Amino acid sequence: MGERIPNWLLQRSHISPNKSALIFEDQVWTFREMQEIVQDLQEKLMTCLKKQDRRVAILMKNHPKMVWLIHALQQLEIETVFLNHRLTPAELGFQLRDSQVELLFYDVTLAEIANELYAENPQLRIYSTTQYEEFPNQQLKSRAEYDLAAICSIMYTSGTTGKPKGVQQTYGNHWWSAIGSSLNLGLQSNDSWLCAVPLFHISGLSILMRSVIYGMPVYLMEQFDEEKANTLLQSGQVTIMSVVTAMLSRMLETLGTNTYHTHFRCMLLGGGPAPLPLLERCVEKEIPVFQSYGMTETSSQIATLSPEDAFKKLGSAGKALFPAQIRIIDQNGQEAKAEEPGEIQLKGPNITSGYLARPEANQTSFEQGWFKTGDIGYLDEEGFLYVLDRRSDLIISGGENIYPAEIEEVLIGHDAVREAGVTGGKDEIWGQVPYAFVVMRKPISEAELIQFCRTHLAAYKVPKKIMKVETLPRNASNKLLRRKLLEFLEEEKHS
Amino acid sequence: MGERIPNWLLQRSHISPNKSALIFEDQVWTFREMQEIVQDLQEKLMTCLKKQDRRVAILMKNHPKMVWLIHALQQLEIETVFLNHRLTPAELGFQLRDSQVELLFYDVTLAEIANELYAENPQLRIYSTTQYEEFPNQQLKSRAEYDLAAICSIMYTSGTTGKPKGVQQTYGNHWWSAIGSSLNLGLQSNDSWLCAVPLFHISGLSILMRSVIYGMPVYLMEQFDEEKANTLLQSGQVTIMSVVTAMLSRMLETLGTNTYHTHFRCMLLGGGPAPLPLLERCVEKEIPVFQSYGMTETSSQIATLSPEDAFKKLGSAGKALFPAQIRIIDQNGQEAKAEEPGEIQLKGPNITSGYLARPEANQTSFEQGWFKTGDIGYLDEEGFLYVLDRRSDLIISGGENIYPAEIEEVLIGHDAVREAGVTGGKDEIWGQVPYAFVVMRKPISEAELIQFCRTHLAAYKVPKKIMKVETLPRNASNKLLRRKLLEFLEEEKHS
Structure with a gap:
């Protein structure tokens, strides 16, 4: 058992009941409203939960209903397997069997895939949003605390070879990721984060976790739309947004000669360093781009490059976040000198406790607390990380x-x-x-x-x-x- | 062994080498400069450290030399006993013997007390700042990580009865206290904290810990001076200050018709709620007063009241910080209803792991993870804490x-x-x-x-x-x- 801290959702609803928690299209929910919806939902879900349902899968698109479900499952101490609806039924079926999930919640718009999964996986019970919303409530007192060592979420990623592996993220991984990010980016009372990345990816889920831990509203988009995103960034309502290069590039094209509101203070860029012309356009428009490095196993970014260093350290992913460490190991298993490339290894409380049911992968991926990413890179004299090649291709x-x-x-x-x-x-x-x-x-x-x-x-x-x-x-x-x-x-x- | 995180001072010097760390009178030190001074100092201290010196006492006034020494002892994994120089030699002698300290570092201005302590406590070795600065350096590689479960500092407090007890504060207590505070007050890139309270008290030491964890400069005052404090708050250089009522009251009297800079965003008030007339004067002058509740055992504040709630919740100490919990236990040992007074009990990772060598006090003061403060108070319907009195009084x-x-x-x-x-x-x-x-x-x-x-x-x-x-x-x-x-x-x- 690890450190215990108050049940995030209850504590946030207690401390900041009237602060906005979620904005979706024209609707706004405060933290108290969200907590009440989640309380109702968790009582409904009790109806279909069996004792052996330690783990549950969700197949949904970004939507408030997905947010409620994520929180409700956390309240119920259920591990959530996040399914990517863009995968084929064969790929999803593998993940369901691998994680031994017998219960699947899905979005009505994804009924076709869900039904196919049900047909192919006889152990499965499936319920759509409209179904479970009709369940009767079973009275339930929320748990007072979260155990930071407990598994919260599971997301599948493939490694160098073979089948995808389920990355287990603990409550502690999410907590420390959120804290590491706030120690880097700061935390302002007017902050709000635009989430136009999928909630079934760590880039999206981590925004939800930060929202509750920080007491910060999230603007949620069903799917990325550069015009809507630009409008929000121009309005001053959003101060931070997570993007990948392709999104940023499309936003800039649509933005034309306009600029963002001065309240907008961080474009958090994942998925590799930004190409120079893109960076240059961002500087022209005074868009503060924070390039970052991270993966599902690190529960979001673990290194970032501040806009001030973007040109001085072109191509770098920046320095480690405060609670984390980065080292480079050369071919002889020795710590590499500055500028010398080798395998990027990471350490920190935001790093996964291991892959689900993969003792071999866990043995080869971890060494004395260090996670071996398989990525190739180097650190310069000042400790800035340069990623040369992502995990074997x-x-x-x-x-x-x-x-x-x-x-x-x-x-x-x-x-x-x-x-x-x-x-x-x-x-x-x-x-x-x-x-x-x-x-x-x-x-x-x-x-x-x-x-x-x-x-x-x-x-x-x-x-x-x-x-x-x-x-x-x-x-x-x-x-x-x-x-x-x-x-x-x-x-x-x-x- | 607890969670391990990077050596704070090294990590901060690595991430923010050129940011200001400490300002004292007209001198400024960056985090890298501070780290280099500390590195040199820890190598000097090695000369007089014996293997059995697990714990060391310091008797000093607020001064950069005290800051360097605090950090150097942390680097050396030494537990620091903080002595209050306003106590009598008899009182200090008790603390030295109680903590089994054999090594004392002191400020030359406090030589008289130190010599008296030496005369009365034959086990003691004492060194003044000017003495230890002349020691030769013993080469020493800094440790890479801190163990959050390890004891960092010990401060003596009196309880209701009997002899003072040594409150043990772990690295984790300081870490979580800093994080809890940042989740409440936010964290801005221009933040700087004025420390005009003693570093040998938790109110002062906690500012130093936050400085390194946040990457935030501290303005250090040798002793509180209302005119100098007002000048700093008017200049815009300081955004946060820790005070008690008497300090705030004196500052307001001296301030006259002037006001503080708009950058000044938080007057963190400890030691009991502010009297109404004082609060009213602060509102007139747009001074944002955050009333708080905390003690040595909670490693700084554990509850705060935001300025917006100050009048709506007159006399309250606010709500628990995000990682912490508060409950009220009535005379029958039951959790009290809202508005019903009882003993204030606290839980959270910022709370002391226990009193040094006081098995009985530890048994009576803790119950299933809850710390029994002995203070009397109640929570209102919304969970705001009202401290009626310290039980001792x-x-x-x-x-x-x-x-x-x-x-x-x-x-x-x-x-x-x-x-x-x-x-x-x-x-x-x-x-x-x-x-x-x-x-x-x-x-x-x-x-x-x-x-x-x-x-x-x-x-x-x-x-x-x-x-x-x-x-x-x-x-x-x-x-x-x-x-x-x-x-x-x-x-x-x-x-």
């Missing part, structure tokens, strides 16, 4: 992580494909998109292969192009050298 | 409880009274009766004042005698020492 496309291994596995699953290699190519809109290279067993058209991918992969993971090659670049141990695939891409362009 | 007269604060408030409400203090004197008939001591603003007869009390208080609460005095006994933080009032009573009898 990770492709980041519009803020979504794409793991080449997952796409390769699908391609190899096709009769006609002997070998496959996938890598990310630059894309003006999405930052990166996946490109595939295949060695054929028998002839088949690119269109047919792409169609095959569509049935097995979320749309954003489907390769933009599949190129036939004679051999794939491999090292002496026959390990695929994904970065060399880019050379094929170059050749392709020049031919 | 409770007067029991003919079976009725009398809270001195209540009588003092009435007396201060009279035009002619500047300050008032009330305590219980023995009485053959009633057991105890209240005696009042007043500092006058203009002449008035005792009979008239007693008559005034009769119109405001139940008969048994009316002071039996009201004595005029020049000053009231206060401690170094300017807090009224009601028990010392009894000495006036004795003098009165013998004269």
Whole structure:
């Protein structure tokens, strides 16, 4: 058992009952109103909860109903598995079985996927928002405290190879992430955070957690819309927003000659450093961009670069947040000198307690309290972090992580494909998109292969192009050298 | 072993090397400069440290040298016993023996006391600032992390009865206190805190801890001076200041028709609620007073009242800070209803892990994670805390409880009274009766004042005698020492 602190939602509703908690379209809820809705909901959910439901999955789009559900499950001490509705039923089915979830709550707009999941996974009980809202209330006293060591949320990510793994985030991970962020960005009484990223990702969920811990309103968007986001930032109602490069780029294009309100004080940019031209446009418009580095395993950003350092430290992700530490380990397992690249390793109370039911991955990913990211980078003399390469070839496309291994596995699953290699190519809109290279067993058209991918992969993971090659670049141990695939891409362009 | 976080001083110097850390008279030190001075100092101190010196005492006045020493001892993992130089050598000698300290560092201006202590306590080794600064350096690598469960500081406080007890404050207590305060007051990039309270009290030490945790400059004063404090608050350099009523009152008198800079955003008031006339003058001058409740055992304030609630909740100490909880226990050991007085009990990660070497006091003071303050108060319907009195000062007269604060408030409400203090004197008939001591603003007869009390208080609460005095006994933080009032009573009898 870890440190215990007061039940966040109750404490916030007690301390700041009349402060705005959530704004969605034209509706506003205070912390007390939110707490009352959640109290009612948790009493309804009791009706369908069985004793063995230690873990529950939710399949929803950004919406107040998703916010209420997230809090209600926390009140009930249930671990929440966050499903990404852009994944295929096959991908989601794996996550449900892997996490041994038997209860799924879903958004009515996602009924089709939910029903498919139900059909394929006989252990599952599924309830839509409209269903569970009709349940009778079972009286329930809220728990007084949260145990910071208890698991709060689980989000799946893929590693270098193989199947996705469930990252377990404790209440303490969320708490320390929120505190680390506030010690870096400060905390003002007029702060409010625009959430136009998915709540099923840590980028979105962490905003909700901060909202309750700080007593800060969240402006929630069902999905990112650059015009609406710009309007909010121009109005002065929003002081902080989380974005990835593709979002920021679209916002700037739409903004035209306008500027944001002086109240807007932080554009928190995740998913890799900003390209120079984008940074320059932001400076022109006096948009304070905080570049950051983080992942699901760190429960949101763990390093950030302040706008003042953006040009002095071009391409850097900044310094570690106050409660966290960063070190670089070279190929010999020694701590690297300044400027010398190696594996980025992280330590801090915001880092996951481990992957769900993956003893091997946990053994290889952690060492004496340090988390081995698999990312390559270096620290400069002043301790600024530079990320050279994301975790073995990770492709980041519009803020979504794409793991080449997952796409390769699908391609190899096709009769006609002997070998496959996938890598990310630059894309003006999405930052990166996946490109595939295949060695054929028998002839088949690119269109047919792409169609095959569509049935097995979320749309954003489907390769933009599949190129036939004679051999794939491999090292002496026959390990695929994904970065060399880019050379094929170059050749392709020049031919 | 508890949660571990990076060595505060190193991490802050790493993250904010060029930010101002300390301002004293006309000198400014950045966090890096401070860290370098501390590094040098800790290497010097190694020369006189023996293996058994787990605990060290310091006898100093507010000064940068005291700041360096506090940090150096933290770097060395030494528990620091903070001595109050206004105590008698006999009182200090008790604390040294009780804490089994064999090493004392002192300020040259306090050499006389230090020498007396040395003469009386043969186990002691004493070194003045000028002595230890001349020690040779022993090379020493700083520790990378602090263990939040480790003891950082020890401060002696008297309870209701008997000898003073050493309150042990862990690194975690200081950390959570700083975090709880920032979640309440916010954290702005231009923040700076004026420390005109003693560093050997938790009110002062907690400012130093916040400085490093937040990356915030501290303006340090050797001793409180209302004119200098006013000048700083008018300049806009200081945004927050910790005070007790007597300090605030003197500052307002000196301020005259002037006002503070708009940057000044928080007058954090400890040591009991502010009298109404003082609050009214602060409103006139737009001084944002945050009344608070806390003690050495809570490592600084644990409840605060925001300026917006000051009049709506007159006399309240506000609500618990976010990581903390407050409950009221009635005479039957049950949780009291709203408005019903009882013992104030507190819970939270900022609360002491216990008194040094006092198993009995620890057993009686803690119950299932709750700290029993001995103070009497109640929570209103909205959860605002009202402290009726510190139990130690409770007067029991003919079976009725009398809270001195209540009588003092009435007396201060009279035009002619500047300050008032009330305590219980023995009485053959009633057991105890209240005696009042007043500092006058203009002449008035005792009979008239007693008559005034009769119109405001139940008969048994009316002071039996009201004595005029020049000053009231206060401690170094300017807090009224009601028990010392009894000495006036004795003098009165013998004269």
